[in-house]
Amino acid sequence: MASPAGGARGGVSVAQRRGGSPLDDDVSFLLARANALSLAAGNAALADYGLRVRSYSVLALAVGDARPSQRELAEFLRLDPSQVVALVDELQRRGLVRREADPADRRANVVVATTEGEACFAEARLAVRAAERELHAELSDDDHARLSELLQRLAFPS
Structure with a gap:
């Protein structure tokens, strides 16, 4: 049975432990955990706009x-x-985007933000940035810039 401290044997729970885990140098695990934390913070920040990270991403590209x-x-x-x-x-x-025929291929649609979509995105972006700053508060500006650069290289390999 788990103790009040959260550990099965009365110690520090796995969730409370920082360092000393076999996953400390597992980049895939660390990326997945950081992603989960980021998604949770992003979705919470976007809730007031009726968006989630995925819909926000579509709107941003539109x-x-x-x-x-x-x-x-x-x-x-x-x-x-x-x-x-x-x-x-x-x-x-919700009136935030519209589909238009692709002039290059009439069989395809392009997705374009409406004026309301542009306004919603501008406000939501501020909320997402604030949530990101809070989530990454332990990083210096230089660390944050470096992290962004490294993630871009991983996400968009040449």
Whole structure:
């Protein structure tokens, strides 16, 4: 039976332990744990806007000038195309994006943010940035910039 301190034998629980774990140098585990923490913080910050990290990501890409197709969104976000369809459907239902025929391929749709979508994204982005600053409070500005650079290299290998 677990003790009040959370450990099975009255010690420090696995969740409370920092260092000394066989996973301390397991980059895949560390990335997965950091991702889980980041998603939780991001989703909490986005709740007031009726968004979650995935829908926010679609909206962010729709705000730019790229005019991505749903297929491009799925590839970029590494999601199943059916997930992107559902995300775009929800954003469109809320009036934040619209689908337009792709001038280069009439069989495809591009996703474009509406004026309301652009305003929602601008406000939500501030909330996400604030949550990120709080989550990464232990990092110096230089560490944060380096982390961002390293993650970009991992996420978008050349």
